[in-house]
Amino acid sequence: MTEKELKKLSRREILELLMIQTQRAEELEKMTSDLKKQLSENRVFSKSPGNIAQTALQLNGVFESAQAAADLYINNIESCSERCDKMLMETQKRCEEAENQTETKILKIKDELEKILNDFKSIPHD
DSSP, X not given: OOHHHHHHSOHHHHHHHHHHHXXXXXXXXXXXXXXXXXXXXXXXXXXXXXXXXXXXXXXXXXXXXXXXXXXXXXXXXXXXXXXXXXXXXXXXXXXXXXXXXXXXXXXXXXHHHXXXXXXXXXXXXX
């Protein structure tokens, strides 16, 4: 997904992407944990055809895949976090600008009302 596409996403959509990545990471962690448990119980060796070296190579591939997925997940989280931080800063800046503009308008209206009130007070009333 490009940065331009990410900018078009709403905060909710970004959070949904993060949730999906988190679920995937949890699945990979569980798979890794299960494989480690099987390895410690020697189930992998008894179920796998061939010798221990072949099984070790197979497990190494699984761990490499799990590590690659975890690295991708972390990179995605960091990237999304940086973009969210940037969007938050931009939003805060816009809010401050809007607040300043609103405050300026309020002061202008207040001055105009005071002028009108003073003009009204200066009119003789019978």
